[in-house]
Amino acid sequence: SQTIHQWPATLVQPVGSPLSLECTVEGTSNPNLYWYRQAAGRGLQLLFYSVGIGQISSEVPQNLSASRPQDRQFILSSKKLLLSDSGFYLCAWSVFGGYRSEQYFGPGTRLTVT
């Protein structure tokens, strides 16, 4: 069966510090991968998605970036965090892209920027 991992689970970082969140998927090959951010009590904002190694599409221009160095690894980074970067970061995967298959979410990372 497939499993998706995210770490860390929680993170408190000062403004201006760097960020690296990691997501890995087990039990599947060539998944479509997604990074979402959810502000407190709000909906799901798609940040990045990837259909393959090294292929990243950005949905929201901001101070975040994403990379996919391996087939089942997806990393979210920032060089300098802003207060507005606080939120619940969710990684998800799907078998196919687009409308055809469901997405499965990881447990999430709760980031607080102070």
Added chain:
Amino acid sequence: QQPVQSPQAVILREGEDAVINCSSSKALYSVHWYRQKHGEAPVFLMILLKGGEQKGHEKISASFNEKKQQSSLYLTASQLSYSGTYFCGTGDSGNTPLVFGKGTRLSVIA
């Protein structure tokens, strides 16, 4: 474009039924439904594909009206465990990622 969900919030007593609606201004190829409990990640409930195919939950049903670009999620005989925020995600043609609605907060009380 983001689909519109209604209602924004609803409170039910155990055993009551609820309907959550999701509508889009774009032609849809699929509608996905997810439930998120407080502090947790969203969990997949159901997918409805253009043409009638659907896959999902045993105790929750949904409909997809392609012509009206709408979907409804039906929660019958609600249980306390149904509480959470329900999101619909809509998909159009190709590999464009799903677009999620703002969510409907459902609270089931004893």
